[in-house]
Amino acid sequence: MSELEKFRQETRNWLEANCPPEMREPVRDEDDVYWGGRKASFKNDTQKAWFEACVEKGYTVPAWPKEYGGAGLNPAEAKILREEMSAIGARPPLSSFGIWMLGPALLHFGTEGQKQRFLNEIARGEIRWCQGYSEPGSGSDLVSLQTFGEDKGDHWTVNGQKVWTSYADKADWIFCLVRTDKNDKYRGITFMLFDMETAGVSTKPILLISGNSPFCETFFDDVDVPKSYGEDVPAYVGEINRGWDVAKYLLGHEREMISGADGGDRTSAIGAALKRQAGELDPVLRAELAMFDVDALAYSAMGEKFLDEIKVGKSHPAQPNMMKYAGTELNKRRHELMMSAGGSRALEWDSEETGGGKTSRNWLRTKANSIEGGTSEVMLNVISKRILELPGG
Amino acid sequence: MPLYHDDDQAMLAESANQFMAEEGAIAKQLRHWRDRDCKDGFGHGLWEQFGEMGFNGILVDEADGGLGMGHVEAGIVLEEIGRNLTPSPFLTSSVLAATALKHGSDDLRGRYLPGLVEGKSVFAVAVDEGPKHRPETITCKAERSGNGFKLSGQKDFVVQGASADMLVVAARTSGSDSDEQGITLFAVPRDAAGMSHDAVRLVDSSMATHTKFDGVELDGDAVIGEVDNGRAILNAMLDAGRVGSAAEGVGVARGAMDMTVDYLKQRKQFGTLIGEFQALQHRAAHLYSEVEIARAAVIKAQQLLDAGSERASLMASVAKAKVAKTAGLAVREGVQMHGGIGMTDEYDIGLYMKRDRALQEFLGDAYYHAGRVAELSGY
Numbered sequence: 197m198s199e200l201e202k203f204r205q206e207t208r209n210w211l212e213a214n215c216p217p218e219m220r221e222p223v224r225d226e227d228d229v230y231w232g233g234r235k236a237s238f239k240n241d242t243q244k245a246w247f248e249a250c251v252e253k254g255y256t257v258p259a260w261p262k263e264y265g266g267a268g269l270n271p272a273e274a275k276i277l278r279e280e281m282s283a284i285g286a287r288p289p290l291s292s293f294g295i296w297m298l299g300p301a302l303l304h305f306g307t308e309g310q311k312q313r314f315l316n317e318i319a320r321g322e323i324r325w326c327q328g329y330s331e332p333g334s335g336s337d338l339v340s341l342q343t344f345g346e347d348k349g350d351h352w353t354v355n356g357q358k359v360w361t362s363y364a365d366k367a368d369w370i371f372c373l374v375r376t377d378k379n380d381k382y383r384g385i386t387f388m389l390f391d392m393e394t395a396g397v398s399t400k401p402i403l404l405i406s407g408n409s410p411f412c413e414t415f416f417d418d419v420d421v422p423k424s425y426g427e428d429v430p431a432y433v434g435e436i437n438r439g440w441d442v443a444k445y446l447l448g449h450e451r452e453m454i455s456g457a458d459g460g461d462r463t464s465a466i467g468a469a470l471k472r473q474a475g476e477l478d479p480v481l482r483a484e485l486a487m488f489d490v491d492a493l494a495y496s497a498m499g500e501k502f503l504d505e506i507k508v509g510k511s512h513p514a515q516p517n518m519m520k521y522a523g524t525e526l527n528k529r530r531h532e533l534m535m536s537a538g539g540s541r542a543l544e545w546d547s548e549e550t551g552g553g554k555t556s557r558n559w560l561r562t563k564a565n566s567i568e569g570g571t572s573e574v575m576l577n578v579i580s581k582r583i584l585e586l587p588g589g
Numbered sequence: 590m591p592l593y594h595d596d597d598q599a600m601l602a603e604s605a606n607q608f609m610a611e612e613g614a615i616a617k618q619l620r621h622w623r624d625r626d627c628k629d630g631f632g633h634g635l636w637e638q639f640g641e642m643g644f645n646g647i648l649v650d651e652a653d654g655g656l657g658m659g660h661v662e663a664g665i666v667l668e669e670i671g672r673n674l675t676p677s678p679f680l681t682s683s684v685l686a687a688t689a690l691k692h693g694s695d696d697l698r699g700r701y702l703p704g705l706v707e708g709k710s711v712f713a714v715a716v717d718e719g720p721k722h723r724p725e726t727i728t729c730k731a732e733r734s735g736n737g738f739k740l741s742g743q744k745d746f747v748v749q750g751a752s753a754d755m756l757v758v759a760a761r762t763s764g765s766d767s768d769e770q771g772i773t774l775f776a777v778p779r780d781a782a783g784m785s786h787d788a789v790r791l792v793d794s795s796m797a798t799h800t801k802f803d804g805v806e807l808d809g810d811a812v813i814g815e816v817d818n819g820r821a822i823l824n825a826m827l828d829a830g831r832v833g834s835a836a837e838g839v840g841v842a843r844g845a846m847d848m849t850v851d852y853l854k855q856r857k858q859f860g861t862l863i864g865e866f867q868a869l870q871h872r873a874a875h876l877y878s879e880v881e882i883a884r885a886a887v888i889k890a891q892q893l894l895d896a897g898s899e900r901a902s903l904m905a906s907v908a909k910a911k912v913a914k915t916a917g918l919a920v921r922e923g924v925q926m927h928g929g930i931g932m933t934d935e936y937d938i939g940l941y942m943k944r945d946r947a948l949q950e951f952l953g954d955a956y957y958h959a960g961r962v963a964e965l966s967g968y
């Protein structure tokens with residue numbers, strides 16, 4: 197048996213022994229997902245047991261090095277773990293912006309001290325992070341951001357406002373883009389890390405069209421952020437005034453994640469499932485579903501190809517923008533079709549039969565897919581400039 | 590298996606790319622034969638060069654004198670054919686007929702494969718009856734007569750039928766028109782008495798025939814595979830051809846897209862390059878995304894066919910439908926973004942539009958294959 201086959205067998209055995217049956221059922225509600233953090237509580241004991249088993253094994257962040265709380269898996273092993281987990285429908289033990297965004301930035305730019313502290317906290321689900329980039333005047337044109345940190349020697353005093361900060365009210369810490377030099381647009385931003393309980397930080401939830409409130413306005417009112425949290429643990433990632441480099445690096449990760457290229461069933465065909473649900477399908481709707489399934493199955497091949505190419509460095513560095521664009525537009529179409537197949541039942545907003553209006557709320561939520569993390573239009577701009585090398589500023 | 594070309598495949602791609610750009614170029618082949626009203630629509634000299642390059646043996650087993658490679662490799666050649674609009678019998682002969690002949694007797698393989706591998710023989714495939722691809726229904730009849738069969742009926746859209754040394758014909762030997770079973774494939778030689786071709790030039794300057802079989806006498810050894818059990822071979826042949834035609838379609842799409850993106854970087858209006866207009870940039874970027882995705886679907890389908898996967902038919906239809914939609918978009922955007930010059934015969938972009946149209950229809954269009962995706966998925 198090859199090393200990898202052995203690993204697959206061990207993984208299968210470990211999952212069999214450690215992943216409780218309830219944790220193999222599809223995620224139904226927001227509280228089926230465990231986000232960790234100081235304010236978090238488990239929905240039940242099985243969720244807790246599954247989470248703790250994964251923490252011990254390093255499987256909350258399987259590809260991170262062991263000394264930072266991961267399992268040190270190489271890409272081939274990580275792929276096997278993903279495949280085996282998805283084969284039994286295992287839920288992710290922990291979801292967080294720390295895993296998806298801050299972690300990769302720290303692995304790339306962080307000091308040893310930062311990695312030791314922050315990565316371990318993320319892997320063990322102790323600290324929940326939020327992302328403070330967007331501002332009322334700076335969305336797509338993020339680099340124009342105004343939130344300002346005044347240099348006070350050993351600390352900055354930060355003033356300004358962020359907006360659309362996902363889960364800011366539930367998060368413990370924020371990674372935040374702050375202007376530290378007003379004279380240099382690109383080289384005047386620092387990527388800061390600070391506690392949301394610091395005096396002067398406040399949040400105000402915003403209600404989405406889906407009726408949920410997963411994001412906030414975040415205000416900074418004379419917030420003092422120390423420049424260091426101890427030896428080799430600076431309060432910023434990368435260098436002072438060079439936070440834009442970190443942000444750009446991280447956006448790549450975010451786009452990959454949102455594009456669904458990391459797996460998940462967003463890219464699978466839906467026609468058969470919707471027919472079971474809707475019974476007889478209107479012939480024109482059936483045709484639309486078939487056309488959708490062609491696109492979804494083709495996109496899923498693209499996702500596989502994209503991951504294969506990334507592994508060996510064959511992918512164009514701007515390709516995640518294409519994946520994000522195509523994947524999110526596809527997902528919006530998927531939910532339009534789910535609404536159509538669902539008929540009047542899908543309109544129900546809070547009935548028990550619909551799990552509290554799941555179909556319609558999810559449909560509305562997907563409209564954000566092509567806005568968050570860079571809009572479709574911005575993705576198309578990047579593709580035309582960086583891949584097709586079309587002219588213009 | 591990773592979804593990109595390994596080193597050997599990358600080498601093949603490079604040599605196919607070079608060969609087709611030089612020998613198969615639009616001016617040298619497509620326009621040359623078109624402007625001379627060539628009755629074949631392609632050059633036999635180029636076909637022999639295909640043989641010398643080894644292309645024609647890609648899907649032929651080594652024991653039969655071929656290279657014993659797979660659909661990924663055949664697709665590499667087809668993508669370059671598509672990009673250069675190179676007219677040749679490769680798809681019908683080296684992919685479709687070669688796939689059917691894999692199931693043929695020693696005698697049939699010995700009779701036909703050496704000529705194919707050398708680029709001396711041309712084969713055609715006669716499946717469609719009527720203007721749309723509906724292989725579920727086959728009415729062309731082969732009745733037993735003596736030791737052999739008597740073939741009657743008509744086939745349409747027989748690409749290169751009049752140039753072919755042999756036609757693979759799907760006929761009914763038992764049951765009624767739409768039965769799954771009761772199909773037999775025959776290798777019909779060009780000089781068979783009672784076979785007549787009505788040759789027509791198509792929009793892309795390729796040649797096809799409406800072929801009549803008027804009591805054509807065939808020996809029993811003209812049967813490919815088993816009598817009445819030809820459906821599986823037919824399906825295998827069609828799926829190979831669909832994935833092959835999808836690969837050619839990706840080449841057409843890329844060729845049209847590259848030409849168009851180049852044009853956006855050259856043409857000036859209102860004092861700027863038209864490529865600076867965001868309205869055009871976004872459409873070009875959208876097209877790029879679609880072409881990338883279509884290409885991934887094609888490689889996936891090729892790999893599944895080579896692996897003999899049970900999902901191969903589903904993915905063959907996904908690939909054919911996705912490419913049809915994408916290549917259609919590429920040529921329409923191509924003509925539009927060129928403006929007036931795109932409408933001229935002198936400029937090549939229109940040739941891509943014509944070739945795409947013919948490929949769309951060949952072995953089932955996007956609607957047919959999306960419908961097949963639905964059926965194979967159970968709805």
Ligand SMILES: Cc1cc2nc3c(=O)[nH]c(=O)nc-3n(C[C@H](O)[C@H](O)[C@H](O)COP(=O)(O)OP(=O)(O)OC[C@H]3O[C@@H](n4cnc5c(N)ncnc54)[C@H](O)[C@@H]3O)c2cc1C
Nearest residue numbers: 327328329330335336360361362564567568569570571573
């Ligand atoms: C659900 C959700 C969660 C989010 N979570 C976070 C978070 O956690 N942290 C965070 O910092 N941000 C978050 N965001 C913010 C998100 O990143 C921004 O909404 C996004 O970058 C777009 O900015 P904007 O909303 O200001 O829109 P604008 O930039 O004002 O865009 C408005 C419209 O103009 C178009 N447009 C803008 N510029 C161009 C151009 N150059 N060419 C063509 N069209 C253009 C856009 O595509 C869009 O259609 C979240 C957003 C949503 C919807």
